[in-house]
Amino acid sequence: MNANAIFFAALMATTAPAAYAADAAAADANTETNGAAAGEIIVTGQKSNRTLQETPASVAVVTSERIANESLLNVYDLLDRTPNLMVDGNRTTFSIRGIDAFSVSGGGDGALASVYLDGAVLPKVALTAGPLDLYDIAQVEVFRGPQSTVQGRNALAGAVIIRTADPSYDWSGRARLMISDKDGQRRAAAAIGGPLLDGEVAFRVAGEIARADGLIENVTVNRDGDRRKSETLRAKLMITPSAIAGLKIIATFMHDRHQRGTFYSEFDAPYDPRDRIATEDVPDIQTVESDIATLEIGYDLGSGFSLHSATNYSDILFRSLTDPDRSATPGQTSRVFDPSKTFQQELRLNIDKDWVHGLVGAYYLRDDNRDYFFEATQSLNLTRLGVDRQLLAMGLPPATVTAVMDLYGGVVPIRNSLSQPRLTENYAGFADLTFPVTDRFRINAGLRYDHETQDRGATQTVVIDRALPDPAHLPVPALAPIVTQLNALLRATAANANSVEPVRPVTYQAWLPKIGATYDIARDVSISVTAQRGYRSGGSGLNQQRAQAYDYDPEYTWNYEFAFRSEWFDRRLTLNANLYRIDWKDQQVSVQLTPGAVFDTQIVNAGKSQLYGFEIETSLRPAEGLNLYAGLGYSHTKFKEFIVNIGQLYQGAQGNEFARAPHWTVSGGATYRHASGLFANFNANYRSAFFQSTTEQEFRDIPGRTLVNARLGWEGEHFGAFLIVNNVFDVQKQSQFFIDFDNRTRGTLTEPRTIGLSFEGKF
Numbered sequence: 001m002n003a004n005a006i007f008f009a010a011l012m013a014t015t016a017p018a019a020y021a022a023d024a025a026a027a028d029a030n031t032e033t034n035g036a037a038a039g040e041i042i043v044t045g046q047k048s049n050r051t052l053q054e055t056p057a058s059v060a061v062v063t064s065e066r067i068a069n070e071s072l073l074n075v076y077d078l079l080d081r082t083p084n085l086m087v088d089g090n091r092t093t094f095s096i097r098g099i100d101a102f103s104v105s106g107g108g109d110g111a112l113a114s115v116y117l118d119g120a121v122l123p124k125v126a127l128t129a130g131p132l133d134l135y136d137i138a139q140v141e142v143f144r145g146p147q148s149t150v151q152g153r154n155a156l157a158g159a160v161i162i163r164t165a166d167p168s169y170d171w172s173g174r175a176r177l178m179i180s181d182k183d184g185q186r187r188a189a190a191a192i193g194g195p196l197l198d199g200e201v202a203f204r205v206a207g208e209i210a211r212a213d214g215l216i217e218n219v220t221v222n223r224d225g226d227r228r229k230s231e232t233l234r235a236k237l238m239i240t241p242s243a244i245a246g247l248k249i250i251a252t253f254m255h256d257r258h259q260r261g262t263f264y265s266e267f268d269a270p271y272d273p274r275d276r277i278a279t280e281d282v283p284d285i286q287t288v289e290s291d292i293a294t295l296e297i298g299y300d301l302g303s304g305f306s307l308h309s310a311t312n313y314s315d316i317l318f319r320s321l322t323d324p325d326r327s328a329t330p331g332q333t334s335r336v337f338d339p340s341k342t343f344q345q346e347l348r349l350n351i352d353k354d355w356v357h358g359l360v361g362a363y364y365l366r367d368d369n370r371d372y373f374f375e376a377t378q379s380l381n382l383t384r385l386g387v388d389r390q391l392l393a394m395g396l397p398p399a400t401v402t403a404v405m406d407l408y409g410g411v412v413p414i415r416n417s418l419s420q421p422r423l424t425e426n427y428a429g430f431a432d433l434t435f436p437v438t439d440r441f442r443i444n445a446g447l448r449y450d451h452e453t454q455d456r457g458a459t460q461t462v463v464i465d466r467a468l469p470d471p472a473h474l475p476v477p478a479l480a481p482i483v484t485q486l487n488a489l490l491r492a493t494a495a496n497a498n499s500v501e502p503v504r505p506v507t508y509q510a511w512l513p514k515i516g517a518t519y520d521i522a523r524d525v526s527i528s529v530t531a532q533r534g535y536r537s538g539g540s541g542l543n544q545q546r547a548q549a550y551d552y553d554p555e556y557t558w559n560y561e562f563a564f565r566s567e568w569f570d571r572r573l574t575l576n577a578n579l580y581r582i583d584w585k586d587q588q589v590s591v592q593l594t595p596g597a598v599f600d601t602q603i604v605n606a607g608k609s610q611l612y613g614f615e616i617e618t619s620l621r622p623a624e625g626l627n628l629y630a631g632l633g634y635s636h637t638k639f640k641e642f643i644v645n646i647g648q649l650y651q652g653a654q655g656n657e658f659a660r661a662p663h664w665t666v667s668g669g670a671t672y673r674h675a676s677g678l679f680a681n682f683n684a685n686y687r688s689a690f691f692q693s694t695t696e697q698e699f700r701d702i703p704g705r706t707l708v709n710a711r712l713g714w715e716g717e718h719f720g721a722f723l724i725v726n727n728v729f730d731v732q733k734q735s736q737f738f739i740d741f742d743n744r745t746r747g748t749l750t751e752p753r754t755i756g757l758s759f760e761g762k763f
């Protein structure tokens with residue numbers, strides 16, 4: 001921490017004099033008028049349009065130009081190339097500054113970071129195989145650090161804001177055909193838009209169809225194990241009626257369907273991990289269907305005031321069919337039906353006066369997840385139920401315990417189902433205001449009051465699905481008393497797991513303040529400090545083994561941020577940095593009530609952590625047609641304490657780092673465009689080694705890796721053709737692995753080198 005502070009102090013000392021000199025020599029032509037200068041990046045995710053250089057929050061902004069230059073296909077591609085971001089091996093979640101988007105301590109129900117698509121927050125299941133493709137996307141903003149004051153719930157770690165391309169009154173269109181080799185990917189996409197009534201009504205329609213064979217082969221059913229397919233259709237309408245000056249309406253509707261197969265392949269003999277072999281007898285299928293409608297209304301009241309209303313309704317359905325044991329052994333299946341219907345309404349007043357700039361607003365959310373249903377036919381491992389420990393506690397010798405477990409084949413077959421209705425309502429009022437004190441000094445203050453009610457319930461059934469060993473007919477008759485007692489225990493455990501927990505409300509509220517200040521050292525150099533509170537609401541859960549409901553409390557963070565923003569050499573060089581520290585208390589931790597029984601668990605508030613680190617990002621335009629960019633992130637995470645007063649932790653984590661939290665992330669690239677149409681982009685990203693477990697940290701079990709990608713080709717005024725090479729050096733390393741129920745190792749590898757062609761047209 002001290003070294004980082006010294007670095008930034010030195011940076012400030014060396015850059016300030018040069019900044020004053022540059023300021024004195026600046027030409028009047030560079031002066032901005034009424035907003036951003038041409039080509040300047042505007043950040044919209046904090047709901048008050050600011051340039052990137054005016055935004056103290058640590059935000060990585062990826063424009064449509066960079067998306068095209070690097071052939072980024074979905075949000076996970078983008079996050080993997082962002083400093084202090086990490087994507088997990090199966091591409092279903094991500095970490096910001098070492099904080100997993102959903103859980104760092106094994107507990108909690110709400111998200112820690114959220115993804116927003118045109119203002120619609122996407123549920124967790126949508127990140128498995130949802131509407132995350134980047135075709136016809138205008139901009140993606142990745143906020144690192146809490147956004148609780150403006151975004152509210154589920155933004156303790158940060159937020160990802162995706163904005164699709166808006167209509168305009170100029171006709172435009174684009175199309176793309178893409179193919180690649182290893183995964184057999186085929187994509188066809190197009191977009192078109194223009195005026196329906198010039199100056200009054202404009203439209204834009206975009207769509208994409210994609211198919212891929214995937215990289216995993218299922219040798220049990222002799223088919224591709226991770227086939228993927230998707231269809232996306234989006235329509236937008238913009239109305240700016242001349243009869244009502246200052247009124248702007250944008251309506252958006254998107255229908256999306258994504259489907260993918262298995263995540264994991266075999267790592268043990270007779271297979272090599274690079275073979276990417278799966279053995280499920282029931283092929284995994286995850287499907288996400290999304291319908292999202294948004295209505296945005298903006299009205300300029302004049303005199304520096306404007307009203308903005310954002311109304312959103314989304315209907316997102318997740319369905320899955322999986323093989324719980326991921327093996328060729330028949331008889332096990334699990335199904336999930338998880339629909340989420342969300343309504344959101346936000347109304348805010350934006351203020352742009354000489355003495356104050358910012359917004360005040362109100363927010364309402366209704367998230368209906370009452371039809372969740374899970375059912376499975378599966379064999380529960382007796383060790384995971386804690387049976388071996390209970391037998392040892394009875395004084396039985398280990399050899400006897402092993403003999404008894406062998407009589408059951410180490411498992412108990414069950415049929416179970418779980419319905420877990422949940423209805424969430426969230427009300428909030430918020431303000432985020434900046435006050436200029438002098439020409440160079442500004443104070444920022446924000447506050448949000450958040451009130452959340454969750455209606456939660458659960459109904460669970462568990463039935464033993466096969467006859468248990470008969471004590472009267474055992475190969476070793478002396479084991480009969482033990483088997484009799486164990487049968488009774490298993491039947492009682494199954495019976496106790498059956499329950500109906502009536503729907504009941506739990507309520508949480510929080511005040512979320514923010515305070516900060518910005519000082520302009522020179523014309524294009526500024527520093528900022530910010531302190532902000534982050535929040536994740538509490539919740540309730542069901543102990544599946546005991547069929548008992550329980551509640552847990554919210555968790556909070558205080559985030560302290562130092563920001564440095566600078567532009568140099570007539571704004572051809574940008575250098576920005578953020579230094580942060582996070583204090584986290586009341587973390588939601590999963591504990592075991594019975595040692596060794598992984599289903600006899602519940603969540604308690606027991607964790608306390610501290611994080612610190614920094615991000616540095618820069619871009620340079622040294623010559624006509626050449627753009628260089630790079631980013632560096634460092635993150636240090638540590639559990640300060642894990643104190644529980646109920647049950648016990650599976651293993652202690654005090655003093656450990658967070659799981660999936662690499663210390664170092666580095667990314668960068670170069671793009672060159674020649675007047676003749678020749679185009680080249682090379683980019684690379686590095687991630688250091690990390691622990692994949694919170695509790696077992698003898699060594700960093702996921703190795704570091706560096707991936708290099710390229711896009712080469714020719715682009716004319718209306719047509720372009722490109723060669724795309726991802727993972728140029730064919731780096732294939734473990735990105736995730738685990739010991740499965742059958743004691744076999746399974747996991748994921750980084751994707752191999754793939755070569756593709758893209759043919760693109762535009763007008």
